[in-house]
Amino acid sequence: MDDKALNAAVAKFLKTVSFTAQGEIEKALRQAFASGKLKGGETFTAGVTLSSDKIDLNVTLYSKIELR
Numbered sequence: 001m002d003d004k005a006l007n008a009a010v011a012k013f014l015k016t017v018s019f020t021a022q023g024e025i026e027k028a029l030r031q032a033f034a035s036g037k038l039k040g041g042e043t044f045t046a047g048v049t050l051s052s053d054k055i056d057l058n059v060t061l062y063s064k065i066e067l068r
Helices: 003-035
Strands: 043-052 057-066
Touching: none
Parallel strands: none
Antiparallel strands: 043 057
């Protein structure tokens, strides 16, 4: 597989994951605000795990989400 095809395949996967993840995070945040668990202005850490047995991939990435 050439680099261009590899890049396109990974980009397609990431676009799907990004779209779905954003929706799930927004849904969870709305529920947290509605229940009073969050008030606004908080910063918290969220993580995502990428895994595939086929290519021996298992990595968890963390980043902060800052609510303003």
